[in-house]
Structures are given as structure tokens and as C-alpha cells.
Amino acid sequence: MLKSAPIGVFDSGVGGLSVLREIRARLPDESLLYVADSGHVPYGEKSPEFICERSGVIAEFLLEQGAKALVLACNTATAAAVAELRARYPQLPIIGMEPAVKPAAAATQSGVVGVLATTGTLQSAKFAALLDRFASDVRVITQPCPGLVERIEAGELDGRATHELLQAFVEPLLAEGCDTLILGCTHYPFIKPLLRQLVPESVSLIDTGAAVARHLQRLLAERELLAQGPAQAGRFWSSGEPSQLSRVLPVLWGEPAPVDALLR
Numbered sequence: 031m032l033k034s035a036p037i038g039v040f041d042s043g044v045g046g047l048s049v050l051r052e053i054r055a056r057l058p059d060e061s062l063l064y065v066a067d068s069g070h071v072p073y074g075e076k077s078p079e080f081i082c083e084r085s086g087v088i089a090e091f092l093l094e095q096g097a098k099a100l101v102l103a104c105n106t107a108t109a110a111a112v113a114e115l116r117a118r119y120p121q122l123p124i125i126g127m128e129p130a131v132k133p134a135a136a137a138t139q140s141g142v143v144g145v146l147a148t149t150g151t152l153q154s155a156k157f158a159a160l161l162d163r164f165a166s167d168v169r170v171i172t173q174p175c176p177g178l179v180e181r182i183e184a185g186e187l188d189g190r191a192t193h194e195l196l197q198a199f200v201e202p203l204l205a206e207g208c209d210t211l212i213l214g215c216t217h218y219p220f221i222k223p224l225l226r227q228l229v230p231e232s233v234s235l236i237d238t239g240a241a242v243a244r245h246l247q248r249l250l251a252e253r254e255l256l257a258q259g260p261a262q263a264g265r266f267w268s269s270g271e272p273s274q275l276s277r278v279l280p281v282l283w284g285e286p287a288p289v290d291a292l293l294r
């Protein structure tokens with residue numbers, strides 16, 4: 031495998047761009063490919079079988095584009111599909127992501143941690159195992175957030191509807207005494223400024239994008255796969271309407287870029 035080969039990253043939609051930004055910041059010499067499965071967003075309310083099938087289709091596509099590693103920039107897809115993808119491609123570095131329960135359990139002072147995530151993530155066996163492993167000394171309150179991903183996909187990061195929806199999700203967590211909130215979905219870092227307005231300064235907000243980028247760096251270094259640069263321009267595909275992804279890229283990715291259709 032060539033060091034200069036790109037890294038393939040995907041999510042159900044635009045959420046994974048929050049992870050892609052962290053990867054670009056940490057690994058500026060790497061060429062990046064990104065697939066938004068926007069034709070099938072949200073994953074949060076879909077069956078694990080469906081998500082697993084879509085993840086397989088996208089992984090195959092990214093490998094055809096020459097990816098040397100895969101990042102599942104989606105907690106829901108990781109819960110449903112990472113084990114199967116690893117079994118299918120045993121030689122390939124595959125990085126998934128999961129809600130940051132371990133750091134949150136270490137950080138909380140009140141002993142009460144809130145998890146904002148999709149229904150799929152919260153209902154998964156992987157999440158149950160994560161709680162068993164790291165949350166035995168704290169109380170964890172889970173909050174599924176149906177509807178929130180759709181607002182973020184539409185680029186409504188701070189409008190009234192998003193504000194009201196988020197408030198309804200967060201208030202019960204604060205009422206229970208949570209001092210640490212886990213952003214357990216890669217879409218949510220994009221509404222962190224709004225969330226900050228809704229919770230006291232003393233409440234910590236924890237997401238995992240930066241940790242995933244560090245993990246990816248370690249894994250590529252171990253396998254002597256780190257690129258030496260210069261990176262190619264990022265390439266983007268959407269299984270939904272490419273113009274919709276193009277419209278939000280300047281805000282969510284920080285610069286405009288062409289988007290191609292993923293016809294699979």
C-alpha cells in the first residue's frame with residue numbers, strides 16, 4: 031500500500047465532516063476522501079442490518095478509489111458495522127468511533143454523565159458493553175435525539191427550531207445533575223455553540239473527533255503508512271443531492287469543494 035494513498039472517511043451525512051476537520055488539522059499531509067450517505071440519512075432510526083449493508087457498499091467504493099485506511103466517522107455506523115468491516119478487510123486499518131464514556135467518567139464531579147446520541151447508538155450492544163466497561167462508578171443518563179441530525183443536515187445550526195429541539199433534549203439531563211455531556215454523534219459538534227448557550231459554563235462537553243484523529247495517526251505510523259505530503263485536494267461524494275452537500279461545505283468544512291454523486 032502506498033503512503034501517498036488517501037484516507038477514506040464516511041458518515042450518514044455531513045456529521046463526519048467534524049471528524050474530517052480534526053484529521054486535516056492533525057494530518058495535513060494526508061489526502062482525504064469523504065462520502066456522505068445523505069440519500070439514506072439519518073442512520074439513527076434505521077436497522078443495524080441496513081446500516082451494515084450501506085457501510086459495506088461505501089467501504090467498497092472508497093477502497094476502489096484507492097483508500098489505504100477507513101474511518102467510520104459515525105457512531106451509529108460503527109456500532110452496526112465496524113466488526114463486520116474488520117472481518118471483511120483484516121489487513122486494512124479501520125477506525126470506528128464510540129461515545130466518549132471513559133473520559134467522561136473520569137471527568138465528572140457530580141457523578142452523573144449525560145449521553146446525547148442517536149437511538150441506534152444507544153440501543154446497540156456495543157454501547158451496552160462500553161457502559162459495562164467504563165461506567166460502573168457513575169450514573170449515565172442517555173438521551174436519544176431524533177430530528178436533530180436532520181436540522182444539522184439542512185445547515186440549521188442555530189435557528190429557532192434547532193434551539194427548541196436541543197433544549198428539550200438537554201433540560202432533562204441538567205435536571206438530573208449531569209455536569210458532563212457526551213456528544214455521541216458526529217453531527218453534534220456542529221451545534222456546540224448552541225449547546226453552550228443552553229448549559230452552564232461548568233458543564234463539560236466531550237466529543238471524540240480529535241481522539242479519533244490521534245488514533246488514526248498512531249495506527250498509520252505503526253504500519254509505516256503516514257503520507258509525506260503534499261496532500262491532494264479533498265474529494266467529496268454524496269448519495270443524496272450533491273448540490274446540498276456543496277452548499278454546506280464552506281461552513282462545515284471551511285472551504286468550498288466539488289461534490290460528485292455516489293450512484294450506489
Ligand code: DGL
Binds near residue numbers: 043074179216
Ligand atoms: N453522525 C452519525 C453518528 O455519529 C449518525 C447520524 C444519523 O444519521 O442519525 O452517529
